[in-house]
Amino acid sequence: MRAMIIDISKSLSVLLNQHLASQQIKSLTLTRGDEALDMLKRARCDLVITAMYLEDMEGIEFVRALRKLENQQNTHVVMLTTEESRDILSRAMKAGVNELFPKQKLDTVLEHITSWSQKVRLQQTSGSILYVEDNQSTALLVCELLKNSGYKVQQVGTGLAALECMDQHKFDLLLVDYILEGDMTGLELVKTLRTRASPIETPILMLSAQESEDIKVEILRSGANDYLSKVASRDEMLARINNLIRTKRLFEQVQYQQQKLQHLAMTDQLTGLHNRHYLFEAAPQKLSEAQRHRFPVALLIVDLDKFKDINDLHGHATGDSVLKEAAQLLRNQCRREDIVARFGGEEFVILLSHCDRQQALDKAESIRLALEQLNPAQLTVTGSFGVACCQAGGRNSFNDLFSDADSAVYTAKHNGRNRVECLEKAAPQVG
Numbered sequence: 347m348r349a350m351i352i353d354i355s356k357s358l359s360v361l362l363n364q365h366l367a368s369q370q371i372k373s374l375t376l377t378r379g380d381e382a383l384d385m386l387k388r389a390r391c392d393l394v395i396t397a398m399y400l401e402d403m404e405g406i407e408f409v410r411a412l413r414k415l416e417n418q419q420n421t422h423v424v425m426l427t428t429e430e431s432r433d434i435l436s437r438a439m440k441a442g443v444n445e446l447f448p449k450q451k452l453d454t455v456l457e458h459i460t461s462w463s464q465k466v467r468l469q470q471t472s473g474s475i476l477y478v479e480d481n482q483s484t485a486l487l488v489c490e491l492l493k494n495s496g497y498k499v500q501q502v503g504t505g506l507a508a509l510e511c512m513d514q515h516k517f518d519l520l521l522v523d524y525i526l527e528g529d530m531t532g533l534e535l536v537k538t539l540r541t542r543a544s545p546i547e548t549p550i551l552m553l554s555a556q557e558s559e560d561i562k563v564e565i566l567r568s569g570a571n572d573y574l575s576k577v578a579s580r581d582e583m584l585a586r587i588n589n590l591i592r593t594k595r596l597f598e599q600v601q602y603q604q605q606k607l608q609h610l611a612m613t614d615q616l617t618g619l620h621n622r623h624y625l626f627e628a629a630p631q632k633l634s635e636a637q638r639h640r641f642p643v644a645l646l647i648v649d650l651d652k653f654k655d656i657n658d659l660h661g662h663a664t665g666d667s668v669l670k671e672a673a674q675l676l677r678n679q680c681r682r683e684d685i686v687a688r689f690g691g692e693e694f695v696i697l698l699s700h701c702d703r704q705q706a707l708d709k710a711e712s713i714r715l716a717l718e719q720l721n722p723a724q725l726t727v728t729g730s731f732g733v734a735c736c737q738a739g740g741r742n743s744f745n746d747l748f749s750d751a752d753s754a755v756y757t758a759k760h761n762g763r764n765r766v767e768c769l770e771k772a773a774p775q776v777g
Contacts, residue, residue: 347463349373349393352382352400352408353426358449362395365456369463370516377401379408383415390417392466393459397449398427398434406441413442422462426455453618457606464599473518473591477501478508478535479553480527488521488583495584505530505538512539517548518591524554524565533568540569549590616666617673619694620687628685629697629744633736636699640738644706645747646696647732647755648676648713651763653692656725664723671722672729679713695748703735703768710766718764728764730755735768 349371351359359375366373371393376382379400386394394412398405405425412418425443427434428450438446447455467473475492479485480503492499500515502508505526512520520539522532530538536550552570554561555577565573572586612624620628629645636643650672657665669692676686676694685697698706710731717729732754736742750769758767 347371347392347466348389349395350382350386350391351375351395352377352379352405353395353397354399354401355397355449358426358452361452362455362459365459366393369460371459371463379403379405379411382408383411386412386415386418386421391421393422393424393462394418395424395426395455398425398429406437406443409438409441409443422466424455424458460602464595464602467595472496472498474498474500474516475519475521475587476508476511476515476517477521478503478505478526478532479521479523480504481523491580491583492587497587504528505532505535508535509538512542512548518594519587520548520550521587522550522552522570524552524556524561533565536565536568536570547594549594551586551590614673614688617670617688619673619677620685622687622689622695625685625687625689625695625697626744632685632697632699633742633744633747636736636738637741641700642702642736642738642740643747644698644701644703644709644733644735645744645751646698646706646710646713647689647748647751648694648696648717648729649732649755649759650692651728651730651759656727660723660725664725667723668725668727671720672717672727675716675720676713679709679716695751701735702737703733706733706735707766707768714764714766730758730763731766732756732758733766733768 347370349366351362351373353359354377363373363375374385377400379402396405396408400408409423409425412421412423423443424445424447425438426447426449428448430448435446445458447458475497477485477488477492477499479488479501485501489499489501500511502511505528508520508522522535524532526532526535532552536552539548539550549571550569551572551574552565553574553576554565555575557575562573571590574583574586612620614621633643650668653665653668656668673688673694676696680686680696680698683699687695689695698709701709710733714729714731717727720727732751734747734750734754736747754767754769757769758765761767
């Protein structure tokens with residue numbers, strides 16, 4: 347598949363190109379609409395991602411011109427904008443845009459590209475095949491058939507060469523001859539691969555001139571997904587190949603949807619942070635790891651001060667903006683290995699790995715100052731911080747830490763808000 351990106355933002359274009367490459371989509375980046383249209387007149391594109399404003403014209407004007415090209419009638423067009431309004435949405439859809447996304451919601455854009463590419467592949471007869479055959483005359487005939495049918499084919503003559511290719515590239519199907527020259531037979535190749543990958547991950551179709559039922563059973567038991575006689579018709583070969591590749595892609599789509607659902611179940615939809623369900627699942631595991639390897643951890647609870655007043659005086663939309671900006675600040679202030687979660691309402695929880703008491707207090711104070719200077723939604727917002735620690739060798743449970751940090755937050759509120767408090771409590775030690 348081929349894609350084109352038309353945007354003046356180099357950083358955004360780089361991120362989009364990287365994601366397209368991960369989806370095995372070739373992409374080209376431009377900044378001018380006239381240059382893009384000139385190229386689109388000569389070659390069809392499967393996906394076009396355009397900004398609302400280009401160097402030489404509006405994105406909507408560009409899309410109108412694109413839709414007048416006969417070879418681009420079925421091109422999927424995604425428009426990215428910094429403005430959100432019903433008028434822009436209406437104008438974009440009338441021009442021929444398929445999907446409109448805010449630029450700041452890049453994760454949503456990338457998810458859409460992934461979902462779209464999977465659906466397209468399911469409808470196409472295409473894919474990459476590694477063909478293992480030591481008879482060159484047979485290999486030439488089969489390769490020509492597969493290429494003429496829309497498949498990309500790489501052919502090798504030995505099992506060892508096939509293993510090298512599988513280590514370096516991803517294939518939609520492995521087509522293997524039962525008898526191969528060299529140190530590895532086709533059957534041994536299949537058995538070796540099945541110790542590395544599941545049957546769905548790389549489906550295998552084995553070819554053989556042998557018609558013995560015992561051999562057919564042996565082939566299937568070795569891990570091959572299907573068996574095909576070498577005297578079978580071309581139509582039967584293509585049908586079996588298409589079925590195996592289609593099944594693989596359906597399985598990949600199911601896996602993607604499962605991962606997406608799991609992500610949604612563990613993510614706070616407003617802020618994009620982990621939610622309390624993820625926290626209660628991951629935090630005890632972190633504490634167990636800390637106890638095994640004897641390193642300290644700290645728990646911070648952040649409660650935004652007088653948040654109810656923000657909702658009451660400025661509205662819930664403003665309150666949501668405050669929460670999102672505060673969440674982004676917390677995420678940016680923490681390391682990748684730390685857990686940052688929205689516990690509920692205006693309360694956030696941070697679990698800091700390899701962090702002792704003094705480091706936790708310093709981190710909490712650093713975040714407190716950054717929050718005080720943030721001015722989310724042009725408002726002055728502060729937070730009360732509660733800190734609890736599990737020193738190296740400690741055996742605190744997550745409930746213990748949370749209870750201690752919660753008590754410390756209460757103390758911070760009681761002592762005037764916009765401050766950091768740490769509950770002074772001796773932690774139990776591992777005996």
